[in-house]
Amino acid sequence: MDTAALLMLIYVLVLASFLGFELISKVPPTLHTPLMSGSNAISGITIVGALIATNEMGFTTLSKWLGMFALVLATINVVGGYAVTDRMLKMFKKK
Amino acid sequence: MDTAALLMLIYVLVLASFLGFELISKVPPTLHTPLMSGSNAISGITIVGALIATNEMGFTTLSKWLGMFALVLATINVVGGYAVTDRMLKMFKKK
Amino acid sequence: MSSIVQVAYLVSSILFVMGIKFLGKTKDARRGNFLSAIGMLIAVVATLVTLDILTFVEIFACILVGGAIGLYYAKKVEMTQIPEMVALFNGFGGIASLAVALSDHFLKTEVLQVEIDTVNSVSIIASVLIGGVTFTGSMVAWMKLNGKISGQPIMFTGQHLLNLLLLVAFLGVAVMTYLFQIEPIYITILVVIALLVGVLIVIPIGGADMPVVISLLNSYSGMAACATGFILNNNVLIVAGSLVGASGIILTQIMCKAMNRSLMNVLLGGFGQTVAAGPQDGPQIVIKEVGVEEAAMLFDSASSVIVVPGYGMAVAQAQHVIRELMEQCEKRNIDFRFAIHPVAGRMPGHMNVLLAEANISYDKLIEMEAINDDFSNTDLVFVVGANDVVNPAARTNPQSPIYGMPILNADKARTVIVSKRSMGKGYAGIENELFGYPNCLMLFGDAKQTITKVVGEMKEMA
Amino acid sequence: MSSIVQVAYLVSSILFVMGIKFLGKTKDARRGNFLSAIGMLIAVVATLVTLDILTFVEIFACILVGGAIGLYYAKKVEMTQIPEMVALFNGFGGIASLAVALSDHFLKTEVLQVEIDTVNSVSIIASVLIGGVTFTGSMVAWMKLNGKISGQPIMFTGQHLLNLLLLVAFLGVAVMTYLFQIEPIYITILVVIALLVGVLIVIPIGGADMPVVISLLNSYSGMAACATGFILNNNVLIVAGSLVGASGIILTQIMCKAMNRSLMNVLLGGFGQTVAAGPQDGPQIVIKEVGVEEAAMLFDSASSVIVVPGYGMAVAQAQHVIRELMEQCEKRNIDFRFAIHPVAGRMPGHMNVLLAEANISYDKLIEMEAINDDFSNTDLVFVVGANDVVNPAARTNPQSPIYGMPILNADKARTVIVSKRSMGKGYAGIENELFGYPNCLMLFGDAKQTITKVVGEMKEMA
Amino acid sequence: MKIGVLKETKEFENRVALSPDVVKLLKKKEFEVLVQAVAGEASYFLDKDYTDAGAEVVSLENVFQADVILKVNILTLEEINQMKPGSACISYMYAYQHPDVIEALNKKNITSFSMDAVPRISRAQKMDALSSQANLAGYKAVLLGANHLGKIFPLMMTASGTITPAKVLIFGAGVAGLQAIATAKRLGAIVECTDVRPETKEQVESLGGRFLTVEGAEGVKVEGGYAKEVSAEFLEKQQQLIREKIKEADLVITTALVMGKKSPILVTEDMVKTMKTGSVIVDMAVESGGNCEISVKNETVVKYGVTLIGESNLPSLLPVNASQLYATNISTLLLHLANAQGFIFDPEEEIAKGVLITQDGQLVHAFTKSILKV
Amino acid sequence: MKIGVLKETKEFENRVALSPDVVKLLKKKEFEVLVQAVAGEASYFLDKDYTDAGAEVVSLENVFQADVILKVNILTLEEINQMKPGSACISYMYAYQHPDVIEALNKKNITSFSMDAVPRISRAQKMDALSSQANLAGYKAVLLGANHLGKIFPLMMTASGTITPAKVLIFGAGVAGLQAIATAKRLGAIVECTDVRPETKEQVESLGGRFLTVEGAEGVKVEGGYAKEVSAEFLEKQQQLIREKIKEADLVITTALVMGKKSPILVTEDMVKTMKTGSVIVDMAVESGGNCEISVKNETVVKYGVTLIGESNLPSLLPVNASQLYATNISTLLLHLANAQGFIFDPEEEIAKGVLITQDGQLVHAFTKSILKV
Numbered sequence A, B: 001m002d003t004a005a006l007l008m009l010i011y012v013l014v015l016a017s018f019l020g021f022e023l024i025s026k027v028p029p030t031l032h033t034p035l036m037s038g039s040n041a042i043s044g045i046t047i048v049g050a051l052i053a054t055n056e057m058g059f060t061t062l063s064k065w066l067g068m069f070a071l072v073l074a075t076i077n078v079v080g081g082y083a084v085t086d087r088m089l090k091m092f093k094k095k
Numbered sequence C, D: 001m002s003s004i005v006q007v008a009y010l011v012s013s014i015l016f017v018m019g020i021k022f023l024g025k026t027k028d029a030r031r032g033n034f035l036s037a038i039g040m041l042i043a044v045v046a047t048l049v050t051l052d053i054l055t056f057v058e059i060f061a062c063i064l065v066g067g068a069i070g071l072y073y074a075k076k077v078e079m080t081q082i083p084e085m086v087a088l089f090n091g092f093g094g095i096a097s098l099a100v101a102l103s104d105h106f107l108k109t110e111v112l113q114v115e116i117d118t119v120n121s122v123s124i125i126a127s128v129l130i131g132g133v134t135f136t137g138s139m140v141a142w143m144k145l146n147g148k149i150s151g152q153p154i155m156f157t158g159q160h161l162l163n164l165l166l167l168v169a170f171l172g173v174a175v176m177t178y179l180f181q182i183e184p185i186y187i188t189i190l191v192v193i194a195l196l197v198g199v200l201i202v203i204p205i206g207g208a209d210m211p212v213v214i215s216l217l218n219s220y221s222g223m224a225a226c227a228t229g230f231i232l233n234n235n236v237l238i239v240a241g242s243l244v245g246a247s248g249i250i251l252t253q254i255m256c257k258a259m260n261r262s263l264m265n266v267l268l269g270g271f272g273q274t275v276a277a278g279p280q281d282g283p284q285i286v287i288k289e290v291g292v293e294e295a296a297m298l299f300d301s302a303s304s305v306i307v308v309p310g311y312g313m314a315v316a317q318a319q320h321v322i323r324e325l326m327e328q329c330e331k332r333n334i335d336f337r338f339a340i341h342p343v344a345g346r347m348p349g350h351m352n353v354l355l356a357e358a359n360i361s362y363d364k365l366i367e368m369e370a371i372n373d374d375f376s377n378t379d380l381v382f383v384v385g386a387n388d389v390v391n392p393a394a395r396t397n398p399q400s401p402i403y404g405m406p407i408l409n410a411d412k413a414r415t416v417i418v419s420k421r422s423m424g425k426g427y428a429g430i431e432n433e434l435f436g437y438p439n440c441l442m443l444f445g446d447a448k449q450t451i452t453k454v455v456g457e458m459k460e461m462a
Numbered sequence E, F: 001m002k003i004g005v006l007k008e009t010k011e012f013e014n015r016v017a018l019s020p021d022v023v024k025l026l027k028k029k030e031f032e033v034l035v036q037a038v039a040g041e042a043s044y045f046l047d048k049d050y051t052d053a054g055a056e057v058v059s060l061e062n063v064f065q066a067d068v069i070l071k072v073n074i075l076t077l078e079e080i081n082q083m084k085p086g087s088a089c090i091s092y093m094y095a096y097q098h099p100d101v102i103e104a105l106n107k108k109n110i111t112s113f114s115m116d117a118v119p120r121i122s123r124a125q126k127m128d129a130l131s132s133q134a135n136l137a138g139y140k141a142v143l144l145g146a147n148h149l150g151k152i153f154p155l156m157m158t159a160s161g162t163i164t165p166a167k168v169l170i171f172g173a174g175v176a177g178l179q180a181i182a183t184a185k186r187l188g189a190i191v192e193c194t195d196v197r198p199e200t201k202e203q204v205e206s207l208g209g210r211f212l213t214v215e216g217a218e219g220v221k222v223e224g225g226y227a228k229e230v231s232a233e234f235l236e237k238q239q240q241l242i243r244e245k246i247k248e249a250d251l252v253i254t255t256a257l258v259m260g261k262k263s264p265i266l267v268t269e270d271m272v273k274t275m276k277t278g279s280v281i282v283d284m285a286v287e288s289g290g291n292c293e294i295s296v297k298n299e300t301v302v303k304y305g306v307t308l309i310g311e312s313n314l315p316s317l318l319p320v321n322a323s324q325l326y327a328t329n330i331s332t333l334l335l336h337l338a339n340a341q342g343f344i345f346d347p348e349e350e351i352a353k354g355v356l357i358t359q360d361g362q363l364v365h366a367f368t369k370s371i372l373k374v
């Protein structure tokens, strides 16, 4: 990777991190768990990496197997994460 | 400019804009003017562009003259902006 | 990668940002979750577009399996088990990041046989470390929470030393991994160390602190995804990963604050258990604390509130701020009354004098006999500096010095919040087991000060 | 561009982010400004590093000239003229962006004779438009503020139509500029239109709304810088520009809200003047309103406060919330007292009864004779529902029915805030010219309600 | 100029026209002050306090050397007899009730000023003894009433049962009425009040009282803050309201006055019969005829199980404060009319015109003349 | 079981042992109630109210047919004479002060219970007449004192000058003292209080009073909420403090009691001399010897310019509430000891043991025995 490209990635990293900091400021305590769960689902974005890794042709390489392993788990994380967050949030609706 | 590079720039733009939104949330009214003045000074960053434009060799091109024009004005903006903001903020210090 | 995919990634990045933003707002949270799910979908679809059509079978198989499992557990799980579920999912995310990093490592070293450049190598190592720690850490948290292992902090001498040694070892092996990329042994050792560290970090922390730990590990799994982004040179991974990484840290901090703990304190472990500041004598009462913010949320969501004032209200001179609390509640159409116990305070009519001073109208003050049956239909009872007058021992424990004294049935309410400074005793000098009841939350601090804060929070919510 | 420069740009971007963040916090604001200045310095130095050593002379000359002018005006300007100064500086920033864009355009079309790609072209056009509007808009604002032209909204029929036409024209010419890059005429027309639009946008807006307009134009100048960043493919310009652009918009919105206006309302113009809600009879009293947030700031920054309660406090039953205000002030070590006029209220001792009810200790209540000389050394007098007892007519106007009645010298204080519901009269049924004094601010609304809000704001500031 | 302060001779009068503090103030303005021996005793002001303040404590006869005599109550014929011809006096006079005194004053060519006639304008507030004394009376009425009641005022929830709060009903929200509301409220009672002047609603509520509005009644005329005659329809509706409310009252305080007239009867004998045994009525209007049909001036009687308190001079039961405030009022008026050299007032000036009763052997006060039809 | 209620015969006693409300309650529990004619009159309870509630209103002699006689004050020898042998009685007794009555009771084999001996434990609070009456007394003491004071309590800034708030000094922060603080504070006075028990500081402050701490004093013994004897050093330091503070007080209320002993002298004659003329002392301990050296039981006297109120039965001045609360107390005790069939108490049970004075012709009460040394 050339430095210019790396630097761009770092820009993105830095700005996104700042943004992450700023977004969460005053969260009411009841939302702590859903927020945690919801952002956990987002961290399942690693699924994109897993997809790319699984893209490896043939079943001979360790890489492919690792990719598939990652894909299954990442999918669990993503699907389960979003679903469970939604369930939680549904409960919060005011009586 | 290739699209990949443009996209990176847009990433930066988008993230920075979000960040700009989030950073300013509850500003006490006395800080409105200093904040405006201070961020006005930051918008003088166009001084960097002016520097690059002034870099044009020889004094024959319109570009160079425009660059120098820009440089003077941008400098006024930057230097004046920071100085006046600082003066304002100094006044707020508790007696 | 085609630019359309990149644009899609940009869109999903934006959706993640908005998703997280909304998740922090009570009324928008569900929409936030939905937006971020859409973002995820877009990212996945966009990625699929770039992929080789031939691998679709495996990919769909994996997605199907993973999706089914995820959905099944998400639907099946009991609401009370959600924290453990989050821990579990989080662990999977971490191990997935680790696996992707490994996959890339082996792809480059074994299949493509190219050299891995520094940036990539560092990213892989980071991903392995963070992903590994996230995984085993989450697993331990999960087991602690669902009781598969004891929730007690597990400590042994030399724990900190061991951690330090492992860290040094990791750094050493990491350098080796970089230098001798072909040798799979080094990266394997890295994986092992990372997994070990995850376990060691979490076992000394007590079960009560697990939510904080999970939140922290969640932040880690974001960072792992971010590292993976650097490996694959992928923006959406970086954005989403760093968003989660950063917001996770802040959330962890907020949670710590809400629990009145410092992050350091939690991480160093061993101070685990929420204080069971029990007495020397008698059985240990294990209590739950509540923060002012959560207390404010509870008021906000109640539809009926009964305040039980006691001598502590008089000591704190909290009557005026309680009137404010009343105003806040009445603005929300919450039914708000006072239950006056005949001997609350230290003189007959003590509460009456003070509440009259605070201009609380007489018809809000209900006598014990008249209100005692209403507690069981009440969402929230707020006990302010009262103790003996709500002590269930008066009903149940013939040995107690207050046995036979009629008391207010505060314990019968759905939720009870008790405002007092400490676990200090009342006039009768006895323990109050109400404080350990499952529906009871302690709001520690001087009544006037804490209630002022609660009111402040409520004003903000409005 | 060397990567060291890029890293420097990254660092200055981070400093800008932190700078803006801190500028929004009372106690960190100065540090924030300093940080962002450092960021600017780093960006400039880094850019200089990449430049041709031979052009340094011109560059330094320009910087010297610009710097000197900037510094001179910044030092010289009266504190009251700061808003105009900001407008002026802002205009310069806008025109600089425009000039840089033009420079790049001519560089490419005339010197290098290369084709300008779409992205670049769009960026140049955007920069011209936004930069031009910012410039002339700011200039008009500046002139309105310093009285070079009338602060009255200037309106004529067909104004909106003209704006629309200009916009269409701009779009047309923009396309031409892109298609026939070589022809300098098109871009020149663009510049002219942009400058014209700037003027037209601002002239219909009244002088009182200028701060909002300047804030908006400030946001524009950020966007212009951002567009320049796209032209030059420069991250720091993009980050800084978009930070300012976005935060400027939000700030504008906040300012509108603080002034109880909507942004739309301001931009459509013509509603300019702050209401001079005077009476039918007698001379028009022109008053200044103050919002709860600003009132809270004034309390926060005062070091001595005297409250003058009157009959309105009794009507509003505001005594309890005034005690809270007192607590907030005393927490800040602000000297806080009450000036009790002998006939405030409707019965002898009316104020005493109420303030005693609110548990305000007797030694805070000062008699008129004892406190009347202290007003002139007082930062802030807060008149709560009092009217006749602070009416200077009693001193000055022999015709007045209250002439000869001793009054509290509230008007002598540095700042006076008056809390009442309207311009309604007091018991004596006469106008109170105090309300029109330059040091007097009206805080309209029921005393209890508004003071509750002020206290809320103060709690947040703490 | 010499000021003379007489000891009050009226029965049950504990006040005195000047307090030592005010004497000090007058001495500073170079007045001479003669105080009759033991004049202040009932207000707990000792002769020593007066001499310390700069007054001369003298015998009764010597007081009459003064150029102006200050008193609380109107001068007796006897006292006027002893006065220097051409001197002056200031006190409460209610001149329209005392044509004989006016005659005597005129005979001796004495200039007299009446404290009860101070106009109710802003700059005269410091001289307004009616207000200052009514204020104290309002407080005292509640205390007296509370003391005669067999129960306590506040709500109290105790182990031995709940004591319900006392209900206090107040008629008339003038100065005395408002202070009574404030005091009863402070002590924890539930307070209700009614008045003919509609603006008093807000005032009553500002003190935490409940205002009883006479529904659909018009025809109340108010002049200069005083209630003038009200329509018959209003009175009837008001009677209805009172009849209903009085049954539940524990303490009733009546303060309704109509300037220069006999005060209105608000509580009839019939109504008293319907009241709870043990309840109490304080009739503050008893001096001018009473608001209660069967209250007895200066007596506390029990009729139909109800205690009727007819104390006509409530301020005098708080002599320390009452004298202190009265002294401020009277001295402020004196300083408005005179300096150490003598009187300097302009008889056309609003305040002077308001208070001046007799001058140069003539009754000059318009309102008094109108009532006495002279 | 038949309950008899006698009319109180003690001087100045307005209370009665049962209120009509409580009669109703007892009727529901199937007791029979005999009330002597006009027994409740002084508390404004009419005979009709009692018959309406289900009681029989009977003549004095007929009351003695009851199985248990309820009274406020201890039975007289005469009354005991008329009682059925073997019957019972409940009232205040202060048995250790009345050996003659005990003898008489024992002679007639009457089981007697004393209201003043109810143990101060949580579950007996509803029977605790000492507290319920002391509470009312605290309120009344302030009202009486305020009524005798020549000035008002609250601070008032008026056009006619500022009235400074009254200073109220209270000794003893027991039940009565605390209620006095609350009441005086409500009325707007500045209230200061001192007590030997250190925990009362917080209690005083919780009511807005200022606590006067006796510096550096130790040696206060507290037992079961009652103050026991204190050290000489403490008393001396306390005297010092009082001497200083009492000079500025307008109203002093003393409530200091030491159970079973003569109450401590806190205000000496010397101190009274240093007080302001017109100030007032209410000695609530006058029944047990008084906290003020020169107060006179049941009299209001003026000495050295200070009004000394020696009212020994303050609750009786609020007869409605006092009777109502006492009735709850005594009936709760009765229901604890008996049902409609008769007495069922266990003499070893804490409350019964506490209140039982004589049984089976014997004095059985430990504390009384210890004091009477029998």
Ligand SMILES: NC(=O)c1ccc[n+]([C@@H]2O[C@H](COP(=O)([O-])OP(=O)(O)OC[C@H]3O[C@@H](n4cnc5c(N)ncnc54)[C@H](OP(=O)(O)O)[C@@H]3O)[C@@H](O)[C@H]2O)c1
Binding pocket: C309, C310, C311, C312, C313, C315, C316, C342, C343, C344, C345, C346, C347, C348, C349, C350, C384, C385, C386, C387, C388, C389, C390, C419, C420, C421, C422, C423, C424, C425, C426, C427, C428, C445, C446, C447, C448, F122
């Ligand atoms: N009413 C009467 O006439 C009377 C007379 C004498 C005795 N009593 C007895 O007093 C008791 C009254 O019961 P209660 O429930 O009112 O009071 P309590 O049982 O005495 O309890 C008061 C509680 O208030 C808390 N507290 C003290 N200061 C506080 C502050 N500043 N902020 C928040 N909390 C504070 C204390 O806990 P922390 O220390 O942990 O904060 C304490 O546990 C009964 O036992 C009754 O028998 C009553």
Ligand SMILES: NC(=O)c1ccc[n+]([C@@H]2O[C@H](COP(=O)([O-])OP(=O)(O)OC[C@H]3O[C@@H](n4cnc5c(N)ncnc54)[C@H](OP(=O)(O)O)[C@@H]3O)[C@@H](O)[C@H]2O)c1
Binding pocket: D309, D310, D311, D312, D313, D315, D316, D342, D343, D344, D345, D346, D347, D348, D349, D350, D384, D385, D386, D387, D388, D389, D390, D419, D420, D421, D422, D423, D424, D425, D426, D427, D428, D445, D446, D447, D448, E122
């Ligand atoms: N103290 C006495 O014994 C006595 C007796 C009789 C008469 N007075 C006379 O009363 C006057 C007293 O003067 P003052 O300054 O106390 O009162 P004031 O002159 O009567 O003015 C009261 C002001 O309060 C405002 N107000 C009413 N309700 C309000 C609410 N809910 N929130 C905020 N403001 C409210 C009113 O203005 P808005 O309507 O605009 O809100 C009004 O202008 C003097 O003229 C005095 O002579 C006094």
Ligand SMILES: NC(=O)c1ccc[n+]([C@@H]2O[C@H](COP(=O)([O-])OP(=O)(O)OC[C@H]3O[C@@H](n4cnc5c(N)ncnc54)[C@H](O)[C@@H]3O)[C@@H](O)[C@H]2O)c1
Binding pocket: D346, E120, E121, E122, E124, E125, E128, E130, E131, E134, E171, E172, E173, E174, E175, E176, E177, E194, E195, E196, E197, E200, E224, E225, E226, E227, E230, E238, E255, E256, E257, E258, E259, E264, E266
């Ligand atoms: N501006 C000033 O300087 C000043 C000074 C003092 C008093 N005042 C005003 O003058 C007013 C009168 O004061 P006052 O106390 O001397 O009045 P007052 O003693 O003459 O009368 C007492 C009250 O009785 C009421 N009343 C009369 N007839 C009634 C009836 N039939 N039923 C019920 N109520 C009846 C009156 O309205 C009045 O409120 C007060 O409101 C006061 O605010 C003004």
Ligand SMILES: NC(=O)c1ccc[n+]([C@@H]2O[C@H](COP(=O)([O-])OP(=O)(O)OC[C@H]3O[C@@H](n4cnc5c(N)ncnc54)[C@H](O)[C@@H]3O)[C@@H](O)[C@H]2O)c1
Binding pocket: C346, F120, F121, F122, F124, F125, F128, F130, F131, F134, F171, F172, F173, F174, F175, F176, F177, F194, F195, F196, F197, F200, F224, F225, F226, F227, F230, F238, F255, F256, F257, F258, F259, F264, F266
């Ligand atoms: N738990 C219960 O059920 C219960 C019921 C009623 C009362 N109590 C408690 O019992 C305590 C005593 O109540 P009481 O009013 O009957 O007491 P009391 O009448 O016996 O005494 C009155 C007060 O005088 C004080 N005192 C004694 N000697 C003094 C001295 N030399 N100087 C100053 N003060 C002196 C005592 O400390 C006490 O506070 C109260 O604090 C009350 O809280 C408890």
